Amino acid sequence: MDQHDELADKFEQHRGQLRSVAYRMLGSVSEAEDAVQEAWIRLSRSDVSEVANLAGWLTTVVSRVCLDLLRSRRTRREDPLEVFVPDPILSPLDPAEEAVQADSVGLAMMVVLETLSPSERLAFVLHDMFGLSFDEIAVIVDKTPAAARQLASRARRRVQGAPAGERDANRQREVVDAFIAASQGGDFEALLALLDPDVVLRADAGAGADDVRGPAFSKLVRGARAVVEQALTFTKLAPHTRPALVNGSVGAITVVGDTLMGVMDLTIHNGKVIEINILADLPRLKALYA
DSSP states (O other): OOHHHHHHHHHHHHHHHHHHHHHHHHSOHHHHHHHHHHHHHHHHTSOOTTOSOHHHHHHHHHHHHHHHHHHHHHHHOOSOGGGOOOOOOEEOOSTTTOSOOTTOOOHHHHHHHTTSOHHHHHHHIIIIITOOOHHHHHHHHTSOHHHHHHHHHHHHHHHTTSOOOOOOHHHHHHHHHHHHHHHHTTOHHHHHHHEEEEEEEEEEOOTTOOSSSHHHHOEEEESHHHHHHHHHTTGGGGGGEEEEEETTEEEEEEEETTEEEEEEEEEEETTEEEEEEEEOOHHHHHHHHO
């Protein structure tokens, strides 16, 4: 094995961790992959023979790439942030997989991360999710360790408002199955009974959607009755909806023919749905799961 192949082998050992960092930083599968690939390009062009901690070096590179992407995104974002849903991660739903993944981050958390500034998001993700020190984070954001700590603290206060969902996959499945059944039956009262009175529904069909749903489908709805009324307007799609693992928790997907029409993440607490995040942006879904 030559030096290049040995370096590539070492990089592959860290790819999964780097992808996890980048996804949590960006909320985009494609951008996360691009950030990881950029880390490989920089590694292949660098002399790291004296680097004692290659994982740390790569994490720093990926984090800097992500920070640049986040800053650029804020200047060109067209879709309204209040209805934006990050890229969901789908996994097979079967007996072997029907358990919450310990390292997964639900879409509800990812939605909150979208509201943070780039530096706050980086500090929170790297420190609270991946255990990097504030000395390490300070180098990346070009601030003092004390300032990096303040960034993470501000982010943490925002994140503490994120809904905490049920972690038991069996209980998740029970509520999701009941939700799908009630939707398919057009049962207003059954749906209402499953929802927390203050439930929030966020539906993202994309800023430039030009199908019959269009921008009107992208919306933020609050309150159980309003959410049920919204859900019942799409009963024609309910027969095509089935459970799936969404970011490690039991959610649902809607597939018509061979086309993925929507991904739904439900946050469940005490047997009630407290938040629903739906990605129904067909171009994004096609790019993600074609």
